[in-house]
Amino acid sequence: QVQLQESGPGLVKPSETLSLTCTVSGGSVNSGNYYWSWIRQPPGKGLEWIGYISYSGSTTYNPSLKSRVIISLDTSKNKFSLKVSSVTAADTAVYYCAREYSSGRHDYWGQGTLVTVSS
Amino acid sequence: SFVLTQPPSVSVAPGQTARLTCGGNNIGSDSVHWYQQKAGQAPVLVVYDDRDRPSGIPERFSGSKSGNTATLTISRAEAGDEADYYCQVWSISSSGHPEVFGTGTKVTVL
Numbered sequence: 001q002v003q004l005q006e007s008g009p010g011l012v013k014p015s016e017t018l019s020l021t022c023t024v025s026g027g028s029v030n031s032g033n034y035y036w037s038w039i040r041q042p043p044g045k046g047l048e049w050i051g052y053i054s055y056s057g058s059t060t061y062n063p064s065l066k067s068r069v070i071i072s073l074d075t076s077k078n079k080f081s082l083k084v085s086s087v088t089a090a091d092t093a094v095y096y097c098a099r100e101y102s103s104g105r106h107d108y109w110g111q112g113t114l115v116t117v118s119s
Numbered sequence: 120s121f122v123l124t125q126p127p128s129v130s131v132a133p134g135q136t137a138r139l140t141c142g143g144n145n146i147g148s149d150s151v152h153w154y155q156q157k158a159g160q161a162p163v164l165v166v167y168d169d170r171d172r173p174s175g176i177p178e179r180f181s182g183s184k185s186g187n188t189a190t191l192t193i194s195r196a197e198a199g200d201e202a203d204y205y206c207q208v209w210s211i212s213s214s215g216h217p218e219v220f221g222t223g224t225k226v227t228v229l
Contacts, residue, residue, distance in 0.1 A: 039220075047154075047162065047205055047220040060217060096161055103150040104209020104218055105167040112161050 002027040004097050004110035012091075012117050018084040022097030022110055029078050030055050035100040036080045038071060040093040041112075048093075052100055053080055087117045123206055123221035130227045131196045139224045141189040141206030149210040151189040153182060157202045165204075166191060193226070201228050 008020035038050040051061035053071045070083045094114050098106040123143040131137035154162035166182035179194045206221035
């Protein structure tokens with residue numbers, strides 16, 4: 001059974017960089033069949049796709065966030081990470097990591113972690 | 120940008136059928152997936168590739184698509200089906216924005 005677990009600071013100051021890590025167990029981030037995604041959900045609002053990374057390290061980002069987002073892969077530790085720079089209150093959200101299978105379906109999700117942007 | 124439109128809310132009586140729609144330009148050519156999100160929990164995939172169900176999802180959940188509208192049908196609704204439901208599309212033809220979630224529908228079982 002694949003499991004994903006997000007980790008990182010729950011509070012980030014405005015203008016700083018949000019950094020989260022997703023640790024994968026029960027499966028390998030090296031697998032050629034999957035992408036590894038980040039998705040977020042502001043309090044009381046809907047889901048927003050942030051971007052994904054493939055096993056080879058190629059990335060695709062939401063155009064609305066592209067200038068501030070970096071997703072990276074650490075195959076030696078079987079984890080992938082998210083960085084969002086120059087954060088504002090609008091970046092306050094529950095951040096989920098997920099495994100993405102062919103045709104874009106997210107079949108396994110982490111439990112989510114709330115990140116609040118506040119001074 | 121690509122937008123998937125869902126009705127904000129749907130109400131259904133226990134034992135009855137709820138139909139949730141998801142509309143968007145050109146989704147007829149892309150796979151549509153559906154997620155159930157209960158309060159305080161992560162989303163769960165309930166239908167993928169328009170009409171397939173992951174293992175463990177009851178047959179009461181079914182998907183279909185006609186033209187630019189996809190539909191998630193919940194048959195014999197139960198109290199435990201109360202949740203937010205999101206559709207999602209992955210479109211390699213949507214230049215630079217391949218992945219979009221719908222606006223979400225809150226299902227209430229009265």
